[in-house]
Amino acid sequence: MTTRPVTPQPGAGEIIKFPDVPPEEMTAYHSVNLPGYPGSLTAHFGNPDTTVILSEIAAGLFASEDREGIRYPDLLIAFNARPEAIITRNGYLIPEQGKPPDFVLEVASGSTGRRDETTKRDDYAAMGVPEYWRFDPSGGRHHITHLAGDRLVGGVYEPIPIVQTDELHYWGRSESLGLSLCWEEGQLRFWDPVGQQYLTTYMEEHDARRQFEARAIAERDARLAERDARLAAEERAMQLEEELRRLRGP
Numbered sequence: 580m581t582t583r584p585v586t587p588q589p590g591a592g593e594i595i596k597f598p599d600v601p602p603e604e605m606t607a608y609h610s611v612n613l614p615g616y617p618g619s620l621t622a623h624f625g626n627p628d629t630t631v632i633l634s635e636i637a638a639g640l641f642a643s644e645d646r647e648g649i650r651y652p653d654l655l656i657a658f659n660a661r662p663e664a665i666i667t668r669n670g671y672l673i674p675e676q677g678k679p680p681d682f683v684l685e686v687a688s689g690s691t692g693r694r695d696e697t698t699k700r701d702d703y704a705a706m707g708v709p710e711y712w713r714f715d716p717s718g719g720r721h722h723i724t725h726l727a728g729d730r731l732v733g734g735v736y737e738p739i740p741i742v743q744t745d746e747l748h749y750w751g752r753s754e755s756l757g758l759s760l761c762w763e764e765g766q767l768r769f770w771d772p773v774g775q776q777y778l779t780t781y782m783e784e785h786d787a788r789r790q791f792e793a794r795a796i797a798e799r800d801a802r803l804a805e806r807d808a809r810l811a812a813e814e815r816a817m818q819l820e821e822e823l824r825r826l827r828g829p
Contacts, residue, residue, distance in 0.1 A: 597637035597670030598644055600651045606688040607634045607653035610716055610767045615781030620656065623758075623771065623778055631657040631680075637670030638680060640706060650702050652683035656756065679707040682755045686714050686767075692721030700729065704736050710755045711736060716765045725749050726762040 611617070611634050620632045632655070639649040655671060657680040664675055673679050683703055685695040695713050703711045711729045715722035726749045729736035741751040749762040750770065758778075759770040769778040 594667060595642040595644075596668055597639070597642050597649060597672075598646055599669070600635045600637065601646070603690050604651040605635055606686045606691060610686045610714060611654050611684075613781070614767070615784070616654065616767070616769065616778070619778040619780070619784075620769070623769075624658075626658075628662070629659050631655065631660040631662055631665060631671070633665070633671075636665065637668075638673070638683070638706070639670070640673050642668060642670065642672055648702070650683075650699055650706075652680070652703075653686045654682075654684040655680045656682040673706055679709070681708075682710045682712070682753065683708050684712040684714060684760075687717065687721035689721055696722060696727075700736060704729075704731060704734070707731065707734075710739070710753055712739075712751075712753070712760055714760070714762065714767050716767075718762075718765060726751060726760065728753065728760065730754065 617632050617634055621627055621630065624630050624632070634654055635651050636655055637649050637651055638655055641648060643649060649670070657671065657676065657678070659678070660671075660676050660680075665671055668675065671680060685691070685699060687695060692715070700711060709731045711731075713722050713727045715725055718725050724741070726741055728739035728741070728751045730739050731737075739751045739753075741749055743749050747764045750759045752759050756769075757773075759772065761768040761770055761777075770776075771778060
């Protein structure tokens with residue numbers, strides 16, 4: 580899960596920061612951030628010191644205050660990267676990192692859908708991003724289709740095959756991540772073919788934790804009830820013994 584290095588450009592060491600994401604590009608909340616995918620993907624891949632998983636962060640071949648040539652993918656994943664440089668730059672400067680991101684994804688909206696499929700696709704190809712994915716929670720109102728992906732081959736993007744299992748389920752395989760991306764009833768999901776399970780969302784983690792805590796409390800209460808019943812039985816046996824001794828007399 581690595582990509583070809585990019586030779587740093589002259590002047591790449593100058594501390595020129597990327598501008599913050601413009602409001603019209605902030606489309607990741609419901610599909611990426613609310614489910615908690617940056618966290619679940621970080622837990623899945625490990626190596627947080629060198630694996631970058633960020634949402635709505637600037638990326639480009641050079642930093643520019645006027646946002647020229649800069650993109651703000653809704654999800655960016657890069658292996659063997661330098662997170663500290665991203666903090667300093669307020670974004671992912673490709674020559675400084677020595678490689679493009681391994682994976683980017685854009686979530687469709689009415690204001691960005693057309694650019695996702697045209698200019699952004701061209702820009703990510705020019706940046707050398709190996710995989711570029713598009714997810715339309717509306718089911719094709721803003722993008723041509725529900726789910727689409729491109730893989731860079733010889734400097735040109737080629738479509739990644741997307742499988743439609745029924746009207747509510749689509750999926751495609753990401754070689755960069757070793758995961759399948761899924762459109763599930765308008766929700767983005769990541770399927771782990773090794774573990775044979777979806778990466779969990781924040782709410783699934785929350786519900787699982789609540790269920791675990793509830794089971795632990797129920798098991799504790801059952802143990803306490805069993806102990807109290809045993810003590811009560813022992814107390815009753817002692818009382819019966821005492822009563823028998825009293826009835827037998829001296």
